[in-house]
Amino acid sequence: MESWDVACVFQAQEVYQRYSKYWCRGQYDATCEKIVETKGEEKEERSGRVSIRDHADNLTFIVTMENLTADDAGSYWCRIQTVWLLDVWSHDPSFHVNVFVSTGSLSLTGPSSVTGTLGGSLCVQCWYKEVYQRYSKYWCRGQYDATCEKIVETKGEEKEERSGRVSIRDHADNLTFIVTMENLTADDAGSYWCRIQTVWLLDVWSHDPSFHVNVFVSTGSLSLTGPSSVTGTLGGSLCVQCWYKEVYQRYNKYWCRGQYDATCEKIVETKGEEKEERSGRVSIRDHADHLTFIVTMENLTADDAGSYWCRIQTVWLLDVWSYDPSFHVNVFVSTAPSKTTGRTTCQAVPAAFPGLNTNQNLSMEEPLTCCSGSLLSSVHFLLLVFLKLPLFLTLIGAVLWVNRPPRGCGGIKPKEDNPQCSAPFPGRPCPGT
Known part of the structure; x- marks a missing residue:
């Protein structure tokens, strides 16, 4: 059971800021069937498994579809209610959205979209279950996971594999793998998949766990x-x-x-x-x-x-x-x-x-x-072992030496009525002995 979000933006069109927005389904915008609609306030409105929320300050509204089924795939529209009578003559502003539902897998997850800039780089990080720790992972491009074109693949080891401007590396200890796309061009934008190779033959019958990622490339600012x-x-x-x-x-x-x-x-x-x-x-x-x-x-x-x-x-x-x-x-x-x-x-x-x-x-x-x-902690450990610990033991030894009990000549402790003598020369007995 997965959820899916779509954000519709009416940027630079502040005139629509206070109008109701809605989400409908159908082949054409003028005849589509309304599913859920805002009420002109910045709060969530819900209809079954679909919800909508207007973020007027950002000139955007977001539709969320939950617990997706295969029947949810189809043609939808983001629309703004500008007339009281919604019929075939309505000229409500609209934008078409195609919704696809993949067989997917909760065994593999990641970001639904990533954005990079022309000439720059981007990273995609996907997580998987421990059962797939030793399997090969790969990155492919296409509208559907079962028919996507493989770009780069791990070899079951924790080292980087590269194909042109795209690289992949599996971090098995963290149950994650990372794809990096470098020197981005406008043609790099599109539909991609994180996938795990679980069968020897990769074709339309493959049941490799997969997660869909939309890649966007902006002109950005260098x-x-x-x-x-x-x-x-x-x-x-x-x-x-x-x-x-x-x-x-x-x-x-x-x-x-x-x-x-x-x-x-x-x-x-x-x-x-x-x-x-x-x-x-x-x-x-x-x-x-x-x-x-x-x-x-x-x-x-x-x-x-x-x-x-x-x-x-x-x-x-x-x-x-x-x-x-x-x-x-x-x-x-x-x-x-x-x-x-x-x-x-x-x-x-x-x-x-x-x-x-x-x-x-x-x-x-x-x-x-x-x-x-990590660097500071390792340096501190080395200082502790090779400098602080010997210095501490040396200080303890010095304190014990200074506070040792007094001894007489020849190592005999003096009596109370016999003051301790002091030999004038080392190695010679005290006077009178």
């Missing part, structure tokens, strides 16, 4: 880049690192949430200084010397999953006409914690980022504060 997606676990933390060109070194940077960059809601912002700024569970810090800023989200909840943006404030008025450089980041929150607790995945500096000075000192001691835990 002035700012970062990870296309990041994943954290419930109750845990995650960090997002974005890089920018040197021209933006002294500008404020911020983190916002929303379907689109121009209308996203700002969460936290730097103040032009290299110090941490915080808003609730989210913090941001600019590392201007390294042309990067880091956003940290703590105590993650399921509601934290969604569409976010790294942005740079270049104009005083932030509105739909703002041209702040931006980079889209999908945040995912997993219910299953990783087996390797305490380990944080760090994003590497892009190999060919246009704003990076190759002569720059890329010391990771300060900028990657959210990713330095």
Whole structure:
């Protein structure tokens, strides 16, 4: 039983902000059968397994279909109610959506969509059940999973396999595999699948576990880049690192949430200084010397999953006409914690980022504060074993030596009425003996 979301956007059409929106099914928009409708308020409306919610501030509404069945596949429409009489003469704004239902598998899951920018890279992370730990995994492209064209495949080992600009690597200990697509072009956008090879013959009769991923490629902004997606676990933390060109070194940077960059809601912002700024569970810090800023989200909840943006404030008025450089980041929150607790995945500096000075000192001691835990802990362990422990034992020995009981000549403890003598020369007896 799976759920599916579709977001319909009426951006730059604020005239429809207060109108009712609805979801209908049919071959044509004018004759489609209404399923669920908003009531002009920002609250969820439900009809059976389908719900709708208007997010007027973001000029978007979202339809959710739950417990999908094969019969749910078909032709649907996002529509806006602009006339009182809904009939064949209605001119309600509409947008066509084809819904497909795959046999799929709850044995394999991942992000429903990822977004990258032209010339950039993106990562797709898919999780699987332990029973598939030693099977080969692969990435394929096509409208349907059973007939998709295989692009790259693991060989059952934890090493990277590559096919052109696409690579895959299985992390069996974490029950996850990661696909990376580099040097993105507009043609890379489309329908892809994470799959697990469970039969020797891959054809239309294959029952390989699969999960559908839509890949989008935006024109974006090469002035700012970062990870296309990041994943954290419930109750845990995650960090997002974005890089920018040197021209933006002294500008404020911020983190916002929303379907689109121009209308996203700002969460936290730097103040032009290299110090941490915080808003609730989210913090941001600019590392201007390294042309990067880091956003940290703590105590993650399921509601934290969604569409976010790294942005740079270049104009005083932030509105739909703002041209702040931006980079889209999908945040995912997993219910299953990783087996390797305490380990944080760090994003590497892009190999060919246009704003990076190759002569720059890329010391990771300060900028990657959210990713330095394992290194610092190992250094501390070495110091403990080879420096602190011997020093502590030496101090204990010195204290015991100083506080040893007094002894007389020849090692005999002096009596109360016989004061301790002091031999004038070492090795000679005391006077009078």
